[in-house]
Amino acid sequence: MPAPLIGITPDITTESAHHGLTTRLLLNLDYAEAIAQAGGIPLVLAPVLPPAHFLDSLDGILLTGGGDIAPHRYGASVIHPATYGISDQRDEFEIALVRAALAADIPLLAICRGMQILNVALGGTLIQHIPDAIRGALNHRQQELGIPSGEPSHPVIIQPDSLLARTVGTTHLLVNSYHHQAVAELAPPLLPTATAPDGVIEAAEVPQATFVLAVQWHPERLYQRYPAHQALFTALVDAAQRRVALRPAVVEKK
Ligand code: MN
Numbered sequence: 194m195p196a197p198l199i200g201i202t203p204d205i206t207t208e209s210a211h212h213g214l215t216t217r218l219l220l221n222l223d224y225a226e227a228i229a230q231a232g233g234i235p236l237v238l239a240p241v242l243p244p245a246h247f248l249d250s251l252d253g254i255l256l257t258g259g260g261d262i263a264p265h266r267y268g269a270s271v272i273h274p275a276t277y278g279i280s281d282q283r284d285e286f287e288i289a290l291v292r293a294a295l296a297a298d299i300p301l302l303a304i305c306r307g308m309q310i311l312n313v314a315l316g317g318t319l320i321q322h323i324p325d326a327i328r329g330a331l332n333h334r335q336q337e338l339g340i341p342s343g344e345p346s347h348p349v350i351i352q353p354d355s356l357l358a359r360t361v362g363t364t365h366l367l368v369n370s371y372h373h374q375a376v377a378e379l380a381p382p383l384l385p386t387a388t389a390p391d392g393v394i395e396a397a398e399v400p401q402a403t404f405v406l407a408v409q410w411h412p413e414r415l416y417q418r419y420p421a422h423q424a425l426f427t428a429l430v431d432a433a434q435r436r437v438a439l440r441p442a443v444v445e446k447k
Pocket residue numbers: 333347369370371372389393395409
C-alpha cells in the first residue's frame with residue numbers, strides 16, 4: 194500500500210531580495226522530517242490555488258506554526274501592538290483548507306498557529322496577547338526564559354478520555370511554548386483537551402472527526418527525544434494511512 198501524502202502549510206514572507214521585494218514560502222524542515230520519520234510523505238502546499246485543488250491528492254494535513262492571524266478574521270477591530278507577521282494570503286488559504294478538510298473528514302494535525310487558525314476557521318476567537326489578558330500568566334515565550342526550543346518549559350494537564358491522552362499515553366505532559374496568543378472562545382465542534390496551569394488552552398480536538406487534533410506547542414522540536422511528542426505525528430500518519438486503504442483501487446491500463 195502506498196504511504197500517505199501529508200500536505201504541509203508553509204509560512205509566506207515578503208522580503209528584500211535580488212534588488213526588489215520577493216515573496217517566498219518558508220518552512221522549518223522539522224515539520225517535514227517529523228512526517229517522514231512517522232512514515233508519511235511530506236508535501237509542501239503552495240497557496241497559489243484554492244485548497245480544493247489539493248484535497249483529492251492528500252491523505253492528511255499538517256497546519257504549522259507562524260505569524261499572527263489578522264484579528265478581523267475573528268471579529269476583532271483593534272490590533273494589539275504585539276501583533277506580528279500577518280499574511281492575508283496564508284490566512285485565506287488555511288481557513289479555506291481547514292473548512293474543506295473537515296467537510297471531507299481528512300485527518301489533520303494543527304500545531305501552534307495551526308490550532309489558532311483551526312479555531313478561527315470554525316468561528317472561534319483568540320486572546321491577542323496573553324500577558325495583557327491573563328493576570329499571572331506563565332511566560333509562554335520560552336525564548337525569553339533562555340530555554341532552547343528542544344526543551345519543554347511548562348506542563349499541561351490533559352483530559353483523560355481524549356484522543357490526545359490516548360495518543361500521547363499520559364494526562365501530564367511537559368511541552369515547549371512559543372506563543373503570545375491563545376484560543377479565547379473555542380468554536381464547536383472543537384473541545385478543549387489540555388490546559389496549562391494558568392488556564393491557557395493548550396490542545397483541542399473534534400470528537401466526531403476521524404482525526405482532528407490541535408496543540409499549542411511545537412512537537413516538531415521535541416519528537417526526536419520525546420516519544421510522547423513523536424506519537425502525535427505517528428497518529429496523524431496512521432490515520433492518513435487508514436484513509437489510503439479506503440481509496441478506490443486504481444484501474445491499470447491494458
Ligand atoms: Mn504554552
